[in-house]
Amino acid sequence: xxxxxxxxxxxxxxxxxxxxxxxxxxxxxxxxxxxxxxxxxxxxxxxxxxxxxxxxxxxxxxxxxxxxxxxxxxxxxxxxxxxxxxxxxxxxxxxxxxxxxxxxxxxxxxxxxxxxxxxxxxxxxxxxxxxxxxxxxxxxxxxxxxxxxxxxxxxxxxxxxxxxxxxxxxxxxxxxxxxxxxxxxxxxxxxxxxxxxxxxxxxxxxxxxxxxxxxxxxxxxxxxxxxxxxxxxxxxxxxxxxxxxxxxxxxxxxxxxxxxxxxxxxxxxxxxxxxxxxxxxxxxxxxxxxxxxxxxxxxxxxxxxxxxxxxxxxxxxxxxxxxxxxxxxxxxxxxxxxxxxx
Amino acid sequence: xxxxxxxxxxxxxxxxxxxxxxxxxxxxxxxxxxxxxxxxxxxxxxxxxxxxxxxxxxxxxxxxxxxxxxxxxxxxxxxxxxxxx
Numbered sequence: 001x002x003x004x005x006x007x008x009x010x011x012x013x014x015x016x017x018x019x020x021x022x023x024x025x026x027x028x029x030x031x032x033x034x035x036x037x038x039x040x041x042x043x044x045x046x047x048x049x050x051x052x053x054x055x056x057x058x059x060x061x062x063x064x065x066x067x068x069x070x071x072x073x074x075x076x077x078x079x080x081x082x083x084x085x086x087x088x089x090x091x092x093x094x095x096x097x098x099x100x101x102x103x104x105x106x107x108x109x110x111x112x113x114x115x116x117x118x119x120x121x122x123x124x125x126x127x128x129x130x131x132x133x134x135x136x137x138x139x140x141x142x143x144x145x146x147x148x149x150x151x152x153x154x155x156x157x158x159x160x161x162x163x164x165x166x167x168x169x170x171x172x173x174x175x176x177x178x179x180x181x182x183x184x185x186x187x188x189x190x191x192x193x194x195x196x197x198x199x200x201x202x203x204x205x206x207x208x209x210x211x212x213x214x215x216x217x218x219x220x221x222x223x224x225x226x227x228x229x230x231x232x233x234x235x236x237x238x239x240x241x242x243x244x245x246x247x248x249x250x251x252x253x254x255x256x257x258x259x260x261x262x263x264x265x266x267x268x269x270x271x272x273x274x275x276x277x278x279x280x281x282x283x284x285x286x287x288x289x290x291x292x293x294x295x296x297x298x299x300x301x302x303x304x305x306x307x308x309x310x311x312x313x314x315x316x317x318x319x320x321x322x323x324x325x326x327x328x329x330x331x332x333x334x335x336x337x338x339x340x341x342x
Numbered sequence: 343x344x345x346x347x348x349x350x351x352x353x354x355x356x357x358x359x360x361x362x363x364x365x366x367x368x369x370x371x372x373x374x375x376x377x378x379x380x381x382x383x384x385x386x387x388x389x390x391x392x393x394x395x396x397x398x399x400x401x402x403x404x405x406x407x408x409x410x411x412x413x414x415x416x417x418x419x420x421x422x423x424x425x426x427x
Contacts, residue, residue, distance in 0.1 A: 078391075079405075080390055106391075108352075108354070108391075108405075110350065110353075110354065110355075110392060111391045111405065113381055114381070114389055114391065115391070117381070118388070118389075118390040121385075186382060190385045191386070311381065
């Protein structure tokens, strides 16, 4: 038992250390660049390395903290509980709830099919299920971390809220379109032989360790993408002239948002690789609306996920699904480019 | 003893299979380990998260890839009930 207690004490001690290191990150990076390596300020290479040395530890630290917190919170949720919460909810309420739970429920796109079937079997409307399946990959903790780290919490909040709106509205519209006949026929013939009793009563200590496990698992998987993403971003930060992309992808062109989405769908990357690059796109003149749209289509509408869903949905439904979500993303992008003029 | 790994073939499913085989080997169990990849058959067990571990038709784990020790625990626990019957 004393070992378990130690765990919490260690975490409590780590928090102030974390805050101090995070706060003085820029000073430390500058110290290394200008004092230790004696590099000349303003040069392309200096700015590139400075960006890299500052961003990598910053993003990694945020990643560990936020994934840990989200990991602990998620131990209170499970797809089984979410399904129960969604059963029998009226349409719009169901969409809202499904989208919010999509963020909080532990979900891996490889489980998309069993989850879809489980929802369908419980009689949860198709549109509500879609709200979940749109929100779950699009708004994830890694995206959140990188957005906070590279753009600040305001942009992160905007991303979450607009992502939620798309998930809610797209799910609602998909339900109204009454597309049940485009679900693969065997889906409605699948029945569970047994019910699964779940024992989710964990102690707080177990939740803490579970958060630690999630951090190791996720950071272990994505650190390389983050390094590559930030390296590409750092290169562009130092060497590509500012406003370089303002012409093609700036707000002046009506087609910039749809173009960003079309480019984004076949690109498969997790949030880890794409967001550092997006942050540089913005720096080089791409407007926030276009960048958000690009990011959402890369993370939320990905080809591998569509291929997975193809097992349970006929192509007509996949087409409508992509269409509705893409239109939602276009609307968000255009609103940011023209109305809010960020 | 009949052990089934439910999973559609993702990386985590493969590692659960590997860990389970290792646990079976270390415990020296007379068990049959089968991988179930057909989604309709997976759904019969009502799991919503893959990979899942089924021991004698009972789902004991879903959505996790635990350490070998945990699998060993699960195996020995379920083995006792099995032998009592």
